[in-house]
Amino acid sequence: xxxxxxxxxxxxxxxxxxxxxxxxxxxxxxxxxxxxxxxxxxxxxxxxxxxxxxxxxxxxxxxxxxxxxxxxxxxxxxxxxxxxxxxxxxxxxxxxxxxxxxxxxxxxxxxxxxxxxxxxxxxxxxxxxxxxxxxxxxxxxxxxxxxxxxxxxxxxxxxxxxxxxxxxxxxxxxxxxxxxxxxxxxxxxxxxxxxxxxxxxxxxxxxxxxxxxxxxxxxxxxxxxxxxxxxxxxxxxxxxxxxxxxxxxxxxxxx
Amino acid sequence: xxxxxxxxxxxxxxxxxxxxxxxxxxxxxxxxxxxxxxxxxxxxxxxxxxxxxxxxxxxxxxxxxxxxxxxxxxxxxxxxxxxxxxxxxxxxxxxxxxxxxxxxxxxxxxxxxxxxxxxxxxxxxxxxxxxxxxxxxxxxxxxxxxxxxxxxxxxxxxxxxxxxxxxxxxxxxxxxxxxxxxxxxxxxxxxxxxxxxxxxxxxxxxxxxxxxxxxxxxxxxxxxxxxxxxxxxxxxxxxxxxxxxxxxxxxxxxxxxxxxxx
Ligand SMILES: Nc1ncnc2c1ncn2[C@@H]1O[C@H](COP(=O)(O)OP(=O)(O)OP(=O)(O)O)[C@@H](O)[C@H]1O
Ligand SMILES: [Mg+2]
Numbered sequence: 008x009x010x011x012x013x014x015x016x017x018x019x020x021x022x023x024x025x026x027x028x029x030x031x032x033x034x035x036x037x038x039x040x041x042x043x044x045x046x047x048x049x050x051x052x053x054x055x056x057x058x059x060x061x062x063x064x065x066x067x068x069x070x071x072x073x074x075x076x077x078x079x080x081x082x083x084x085x086x087x088x089x090x091x092x093x094x095x096x097x098x099x100x101x102x103x104x105x106x107x108x109x110x111x112x113x114x115x116x117x118x119x120x121x122x123x124x125x126x127x128x129x130x131x132x133x134x135x136x137x138x139x140x141x142x143x144x145x146x147x148x149x150x151x152x153x154x155x156x157x158x159x160x161x162x163x164x165x166x167x168x169x170x171x172x173x174x175x176x177x178x179x180x181x182x183x184x185x186x187x188x189x190x191x192x193x194x195x196x197x198x199x200x201x202x203x204x205x206x207x208x209x210x211x212x213x214x215x216x217x218x219x220x221x222x223x224x225x226x227x228x229x230x231x232x233x234x235x236x237x238x239x240x241x242x243x244x245x246x247x248x249x250x251x252x253x254x255x256x257x258x259x260x261x262x
Numbered sequence: 263x264x265x266x267x268x269x270x271x272x273x274x275x276x277x278x279x280x281x282x283x284x285x286x287x288x289x290x291x292x293x294x295x296x297x298x299x300x301x302x303x304x305x306x307x308x309x310x311x312x313x314x315x316x317x318x319x320x321x322x323x324x325x326x327x328x329x330x331x332x333x334x335x336x337x338x339x340x341x342x343x344x345x346x347x348x349x350x351x352x353x354x355x356x357x358x359x360x361x362x363x364x365x366x367x368x369x370x371x372x373x374x375x376x377x378x379x380x381x382x383x384x385x386x387x388x389x390x391x392x393x394x395x396x397x398x399x400x401x402x403x404x405x406x407x408x409x410x411x412x413x414x415x416x417x418x419x420x421x422x423x424x425x426x427x428x429x430x431x432x433x434x435x436x437x438x439x440x441x442x443x444x445x446x447x448x449x450x451x452x453x454x455x456x457x458x459x460x461x462x463x464x465x466x467x468x469x470x471x472x473x474x475x476x477x478x479x480x481x482x483x484x485x486x487x488x489x490x491x492x493x494x495x496x497x498x499x500x501x502x503x504x505x506x507x508x509x510x511x512x513x514x515x516x517x518x519x520x521x522x523x524x
Binding site for chain 2: 155157158160161162163164165166167171175176179180182254255256259
């Protein structure tokens, strides 16, 4: 029973996507939309294959920026959440500021960062740090504070110090929300890097996008869009695999 | 009489509401004493004070640090955590740790090497009916097994006195009965000195050497009953006339107080 449902859950979306691609291909094949405006899926795949070495060259840089920014963002988010958890004063002071920074769209700060830090890799990494920091800080803080107060009492009755309470109880309790936050941060980080490149730079998928846009190569534009979302999906999937490895107890619920 | 724990005139209020009023009692070495009272009377509040994680408004807690038979050496431990082994009202096993890693937590917190702690704990798994659960996670265990694991962890805290807050109250009747009998055996074997909270009259009579009744608002100790029948006891004891006699006596006291305070 359960197995067959899992099987269906996996295949229904795949069939839906295939159907979508088929309809799209038909729309182009019968010229319902002019070919220069909407390339067919086959054209997009061709563009992807033809430009593959170049795309990989750009993608490598984008990924590097995304990952560097992500690592820094995660570390900063972790430290911030830990401090906010340990000191309620800091928490009430920082909370509104954190929320406020989230109302600023990344597209709006990217040009500023480029003005300040020029066209190199630095402004891209900073933007990724900014967009990945928040989901990490929020997720971790929520996790730290989710610990049952009675659990803290128990540890206190065992004479545990704050450090021990943090590593034995709070940090493991935050892993669930940590990974939830990380999945969001990962996709933000790729998009953030692309936006920053798009607004000024010499290399990266965002730069590639601006170039193919100027030459009106619709097929290449679609190809790079697919590549960006494929990269995000791949990274999110990696996070899932990592979570399985780090949190075995979550997947051993049954007796 | 070789006493091991003494509570003297412990009082506690939360904001305006007084919860405990001058609670005094003693625990002798190797003895099991129950605190019996209705829900909300302040039993857990008292345990939080005894264990040092909460500070009373008045009164003190003392522990006798001397070995058995030696002259008593009383030390005040009011507000000092880590002196008594405390099992809270829930099992509170950490979901991310295996049973083995859960039970050795108190040893590791004291700085004992994991290897050494594991060896010490593994030797006790059979005694606590936990053989084969070492590598399992708490979510894979039944309620009764989780309580056993929490008890083993409490025992491994290694203090002279054990505080148990309604350890069996969440279990079904049949599991509870067998846990009570098992616990009676184990506590004899390990020579535990235990303060046991319960709101179950039968349980209190079955397992205790003495029962203190905690009644009223604020909670007070209104009666002390000694259960003199020899140990270890089993469920057959609950059918005897002695047992019913104790039960009547306790019910009468509880009922009188209920009327007086309602
Ligand atoms: N931290 C707290 N702040 C305010 N009031 C509290 C607090 N802890 C307990 N109380 C109150 O003190 C009273 C006694 O609570 P306590 O938990 O000690 O009862 P109990 O006898 O253990 O009950 P139960 O059998 O349900 O566990 C209750 O009225 C409760 O509402
Ligand atoms: Mg209670």
